[in-house]
Amino acid sequence: xxxxxxxxxxxxxxxxxxxxxxxxxxxxxxxxxxxxxxxxxxxxxxxxxxxxxxxxxxxxxxxxxxxxxxxxxxxxxxxxxxxxxxxxxxxxxxxxxxxxxxxxxxxxxxxxxxxxxxxxxxxxxxxxxxxxxxxxxxxxxxxxxxxxxxxxxxxxxxxxxxxxxxxxxxxxxxxxxxxxxxxxxxxxxxxxxxxxxxxxxxxxxxxxxxxxxxxxxxxxxxxxxxxxxxxxxxxxxxxxxxxxxxxxxxxxxxxxxxxxxxxxxxxxxxxxxxxxxxxxxxxxxxxxxxxxxxxxxxxxxxxxxxxxxxxxxxxxxxxxxxxxxxxxxxxxxxxxxxxxxxxxxxxxxxxxxxxxxxxxxxxxxxxxx
Amino acid sequence: xxxxxxxxxxxxxxxxxxxxxxxxxxxxxxxxxxxxxxxxxxxxxxxxxxxxxxxxxxxxxxxxxxxxxxxxxxxxxxxxxxxxxxxxxxxxxxxxxxxxxxxxxxxxxxxxxxxxxxxxxxxxxxxxxxxxxxxxxxxxxxxxxxxxxxxxxxxxxxxxxxxxxxxxxxxxxxxxxxxxxxxxxxxxxxxxxxxxxxxxxxxxxxxxxxxxxxxxxxxxxxxxxxxxxxxxxxxxxxxxxxxxxxxxxxxxxxxxxxxxxxxxxxxxxxxxxxxxxxxxxxxxxxxxxxxxxxxxxxxxxxxxxxxxxxxxxxxxxxxxxxxxxxxxxxxxxxxxxxxxxxxxxxxxxxx
Numbered sequence: 001x002x003x004x005x006x007x008x009x010x011x012x013x014x015x016x017x018x019x020x021x022x023x024x025x026x027x028x029x030x031x032x033x034x035x036x037x038x039x040x041x042x043x044x045x046x047x048x049x050x051x052x053x054x055x056x057x058x059x060x061x062x063x064x065x066x067x068x069x070x071x072x073x074x075x076x077x078x079x080x081x082x083x084x085x086x087x088x089x090x091x092x093x094x095x096x097x098x099x100x101x102x103x104x105x106x107x108x109x110x111x112x113x114x115x116x117x118x119x120x121x122x123x124x125x126x127x128x129x130x131x132x133x134x135x136x137x138x139x140x141x142x143x144x145x146x147x148x149x150x151x152x153x154x155x156x157x158x159x160x161x162x163x164x165x166x167x168x169x170x171x172x173x174x175x176x177x178x179x180x181x182x183x184x185x186x187x188x189x190x191x192x193x194x195x196x197x198x199x200x201x202x203x204x205x206x207x208x209x210x211x212x213x214x215x216x217x218x219x220x221x222x223x224x225x226x227x228x229x230x231x232x233x234x235x236x237x238x239x240x241x242x243x244x245x246x247x248x249x250x251x252x253x254x255x256x257x258x259x260x261x262x263x264x265x266x267x268x269x270x271x272x273x274x275x276x277x278x279x280x281x282x283x284x285x286x287x288x289x290x291x292x293x294x295x296x297x298x299x300x301x302x303x304x305x306x307x308x309x310x311x312x313x314x315x316x317x318x319x320x321x322x323x324x325x326x327x328x329x330x331x332x333x334x335x336x337x338x339x340x341x342x343x344x345x346x347x348x349x350x351x352x353x354x355x356x357x358x359x360x361x362x363x364x365x366x367x368x369x
Numbered sequence: 370x371x372x373x374x375x376x377x378x379x380x381x382x383x384x385x386x387x388x389x390x391x392x393x394x395x396x397x398x399x400x401x402x403x404x405x406x407x408x409x410x411x412x413x414x415x416x417x418x419x420x421x422x423x424x425x426x427x428x429x430x431x432x433x434x435x436x437x438x439x440x441x442x443x444x445x446x447x448x449x450x451x452x453x454x455x456x457x458x459x460x461x462x463x464x465x466x467x468x469x470x471x472x473x474x475x476x477x478x479x480x481x482x483x484x485x486x487x488x489x490x491x492x493x494x495x496x497x498x499x500x501x502x503x504x505x506x507x508x509x510x511x512x513x514x515x516x517x518x519x520x521x522x523x524x525x526x527x528x529x530x531x532x533x534x535x536x537x538x539x540x541x542x543x544x545x546x547x548x549x550x551x552x553x554x555x556x557x558x559x560x561x562x563x564x565x566x567x568x569x570x571x572x573x574x575x576x577x578x579x580x581x582x583x584x585x586x587x588x589x590x591x592x593x594x595x596x597x598x599x600x601x602x603x604x605x606x607x608x609x610x611x612x613x614x615x616x617x618x619x620x621x622x623x624x625x626x627x628x629x630x631x632x633x634x635x636x637x638x639x640x641x642x643x644x645x646x647x648x649x650x651x652x653x654x655x656x657x658x659x660x661x662x663x664x665x666x667x668x669x670x671x672x673x674x675x676x677x678x679x680x681x682x683x684x685x686x687x688x689x690x691x692x693x694x695x696x697x698x699x700x701x702x703x704x705x706x707x708x709x710x711x712x713x714x715x716x717x718x719x720x
Contacts, residue, residue, distance in 0.1 A: 051564040169661075199424035200591065204635040226565055229637040270569050274594035274621055274636045281598065283569030287534045 012081065013187055013220045014040040014063065014107075015088070019076030021055075021062040024069070028292045032058040034244045036076070037318070040188065045214060045221045047231030047252070049267070050241035053288060056224045057112070059241070060190050064107055065091060065099060082106050082187035104135050108181035112192045117177065118165040124151075124176055125161035132183045150179040154209060171202035175209065182213065190222045195230075207234060228267050232256045237328075240264050243288050243299040245316050250329035258338035260321045260331040262304045298333070305343035306336050375693045377616035378417030378601040384451070385585035386413040386469070386553050391435055391445040393428075405431045407609045408445075413553055413585035418576075420588045420600035420617065422632070428609035429589050433555045436587065437471045438462065449553070467497045470546035474558035476538035480530040486541050487526040490514075493548035513544040516581075518574060536567040540574070547578070554578075557589045572599050593632055597621040602693075605629050608668035611687055615694035625696045625705035628669045667699070675700045 016038045023030040033055040040046050050056040061067050063078045073092065080102065081088040094102065103109075111117060119127055128147040132138055138146065148158050154175040165173055174194060181189055191210070195203040211234060214221055223235060231238050231252065238255040240248045240263065248261040259265045266284040273279055286303040289295055295302060297312035304311070318330040323337045393406040406428045413419055423429045434440045436447060438454075447454045449468060455461070473479045480489060490510045495501065498509065514522035517540040530538055539559065546554060556575065560568040576599065579586050590596055596603050597617050604614040605628065613626040624630045662668035667684055670676040679699050687697040691711055701709055 051566060201424065201631055201635045227637065228565070233637055266566060270565050272569075272594045272598040273638075274597060274633060275638050278598065278618075281569055283573070284566035285570060287536060287567065 011042045012039045012079075013042050014222075015077075015079040015081075016040075016059075016063050017077045017079070019059065019062060019078060020074040021058050021067065021071055022074050023071050025292070030291045031294065032071070032244050032291060033062060035317070036246055038239055038246065038249065040220050040222055042187075042220055043214075043218050044237065045211075045223060045235045047228075047235030047238045048222060048224045048241060049226065049228040049231055049238060051226055051288060053291075054241045055244040056241050057192055058244075060109075060192065060222055060224055063091065064103060064109070064190070065094075066103075066109070080106060080188075084187075104181075104186065105184040106186055107188045107190065108184065108186040109190045110177055110181045110192065110194050112194075113197055116173075118173055120165055122164075123161065124163050124165070124168070128161075128176075128180060128183065131180055135184055146183065150183055151176075153182060153213065154179045169202075170198055171206060174198065174206055178206075178210065178213075182217070185217070186219070188220045188222065190224070192224045193226070194223075196225070196227075210234075227271075228255075229271050240267070243294065244291055245299065245332065246318060247300065247316070247332045248330065249318065250321075251326075254324070254326070254329045258321075258324065258329070260324075260329070260336065260338050261300075261333045262306050262336050263300050265336075266303075300333075306333075306340070308335070310335070374614065374689055374695050376412050376414065376417075376419070376602050377693050378414045378419050379412070381417030381601060382415035382583060382585075384412055385415050386436070386447070386449050388412075388432075388436060388447045389445060391432060391447070392443045393431055393435055393440060394443045404609050406435065409604075409606070409609075409611055411587075411604060411614075413587055415552065415583045415585050416579060417602075418579060418586045418588055418600040420590060420596035420603045421606060422590055422593045422596050422603055423606035424591060424632075426608075427606040429606050430557055431609075432606075433471060433557050433587065433589055436553075437469055437555055438465055439471075463496075467549045468551055469553045469555065470549050470551035471555040471557065472539075472542050472546050472559050475562050476535060476542050477530070477562070479542050480538055482530050484529070485526065486514075486528050486530075486533075489541060489545050490526075490548055493545055497549035509548075513548055516547060516578065517541070517544045519544070534567075535563050536571060539563060539571055543574070543578070547582070551584065553585045553587070555587045555589070558591070559588070560595070561590065561592065568595070575599075593621060594636055605632070608662035610668060610684075611695075611697060612669065613694075613696040613698075614687075615690075619694065623705070623708055625690060625694065625701060625708040626669075626698050627673045627675050627700070627704050629696075630704065631672070667697070675703055 016036060019033060019036045020031070021033040023032055036059055038046070048056045048060065058067065058071070062073055065073070078091040079088040080091055089102070091102065125144065125147055128150060129140065129143040132143045132146060147161060151158055151160060156172060156175055160168065160172070168176065195206050198206065213219060223231065225231060232255065235252050237249065237251050239246055240255070240261065242263045248255065248259070248264045255264060256268070259268055266282065269280070269282040270284060272281060284303055289299050289302065297314050298316060301307045301311045314334060316332040318332055319334065320327045321329045321331050321337065323339065389410045391406055391409040395403040395405055397403055409432055411419060421429045421432060431440065435442055449465065454465060487510060490513055491506055494506050494509050510526060511522040514520065514525055519525045519537060519540050533541065559575065560571045563571060572595065575586065578584060588596065588600055600617045602614060603617045603620045605612045605626065607628050612628045613620065613624065620629065621633060624633050661671065663671040663681065666681040670680040673680065677700070685697045685699045687695045689695050690701065690708055694708070698704060
């Protein structure tokens with residue numbers, strides 16, 4: 001299984017190093033992504049998991065420099081190298097025209113709720129042709145032929161070229177958006193919650209389609225979602241984000257069976273399983289911190305059942321899980337290991353007083369006990 | 370026939386609400402009619418949870434609106450505490466509303482952004498409980514907030530919705546529903562807008578309220594996995610009709626109806642590691658999987674792998690399969706021979 005030989009990935013296509021993004025607000029900087037390092041290899045599917053506001057979209061858009069003020073990239077580098085580039089390109093130093101060239105042709109994005117992004121008064125054909133001709137030197141006829149091929153690629157009958165978006169189901173619209181992203185034969189596709197608005201049956205079809213395309217076209221995919229159970233099934237590696245920081249990166253197998261970070265452990269015990277024996281569900285009490293004023297040390301501490309005083313001192317750098325032979329399985333928690341027994345009070349059974357600390361992070365005395 | 374089915378929620382407590390043959394048509398103009406809900410029957414018991422599961426457009430929310438008295442029935446009956454419900458007067462309607470409360474999916478939209486938490490709770494307390502003294506109302510609001518674990522209450526009464534997290538807003542929405550001291554709570558996708566890590570806590574809060582206040586709970590969701598953990602009985606809807614109903618664990622582990630089987634097979638399953646999904650096969654071939662409901666015969670026949678001529682011509686009625694299970698399908702003998710034989714693996718059902 002490819003996912004387990006994560007050390008065998010060879011060529012990085014997108015190498016994010018120490019990237020930080022902040023939103024400038026009157027109340028201070030919101031540090032939406034802090035010192036993120038993540039490498040996407042050729043042909044790999046990385047799943048980026050996290051709750052809303054954890055910074056997963058900010059990270060992806062920041063890496064492509066798609067963010068507008070008040071978002072500011074405060075540091076870091078992102079190097080891209082693909083089939084069509086001779087040497088790695090530093091995205092952070094590109095001029096506007098070069099960026100324009102890179103986007104969509106090298107890195108394409110399927111946006112969140114993309115199915116509503118289609119123009120309601122244009123047919124599928126016109127939208128595909130418009131988009132292609134804006135980026136590629138194609139004649140109208142060539143663009144039309146390409147549009148038809150693209151629909152083939154995502155299993156939509158060619159007759160649908162003449163349809164308007166409202167005549168298509170949600171799943172079909174999402175397929176059209178995926179087709180559009182693939183028009184320029186990109187190296188990397190970033191998918192931001194591509195199936196969140198869809199019903200579960202349609203979702204499964206779209207996901208199977210995406211995985212088939214990945215196989216056929218050799219795409220590298222950064223798949224963003226809040227639903228870690230999806231990622232366990234389809235990603236090669238999973239990066240878990242919390243409060244603007246990566247807290248754990250490992251193969252899907254490692255994340256599922258040997259989760260190291262307490263937040264990952266919490267996420268995994270938060271969703272009910274449909275198949276197999278019923279599991280004990282725990283959930284994660286409390287809510288994420290205010291990123292304008294993050295707590296010192298570990299940002300997960302107020303919600304962590306394992307927390308100790310030492311947690312207020314740590315910087316959340318990723319380091320290899322000390323009990324794992326695989327150095328690519330990294331965690332931001334130096335204390336908890338995959339085998340660490342669950343803390344004395346399970347998060348789900350924390351007294352009501354701590355649960356009530358939804359707004360203000362719980363005081364450390366309660367957590368440290 | 371359906372009324373002989375023993376609901377798995379019945380053992381929790383006495384019958385609170387019963388709906389029989391609920392039907393709702395919407396006229397679309399030009400003589401077109403949308404059958405949003407067709408002949409749906411269900412019973413809610415004090416302290417029990419019934420889950421209504423279906424995709425968007427299956428009619429599950431319309432059922433809730435019918436039960437809440439927000440939509441007029443095209444046909445069918447609803448009874449509360451054994452009394453048939455008719456709401457001819459404002460007073461009767463208000464009494465009914467006190468007993469049957471609803472919580473919605475979107476806590477961002479269901480609270481008024483210009484009013485404080487106190488305002489949201491004060492009105493239902495005065496309206497439904499007839500408390501007039503300011504001190505009484507204040508005490509009542511405090512205890513409502515404590516019930517939904519927003520403590521200390523004084524920290525929250527003065528806050529506006531934008532100052533609260535999504536989970537806290539939904540708690541306020543729960544508190545507002547509880548202010549009327551209902552016996553029946555209709556919860557329409559109460560956690561699907563919330564983050565995964567918070568969902569579980571909200572469900573356990575609902576579960577706790579159900580137990581302590583002996584609420585009869587209707588839990589409407591598209592997430593059949595959460596229904597497995599949270600509900601006593603699951604009712605699966607498709608295109609306005611009940612496809613299958615039965616005890617939650619049995620139904621999810623041994624689905625009888627082809628539609629339930631599709632739902633269960635489509636849910637993400639981390640344990641299917643190295644599944645067909647990862648290998649990138651199996652798409653496209655299921656072009657019919659997203660087909661719209663069939664206009665005649667069984668609504669699922671357009672998507673059903675087992676559909677035959679009879680399915681396309683005649684709409685099957687819900688028929689009893691075991692004491693507590695029923696399914697509407699002509700081809701159950703092929704779809705679920707094990708369930709029909711009554712040997713749906715009692716050993717697998719863990720609790």
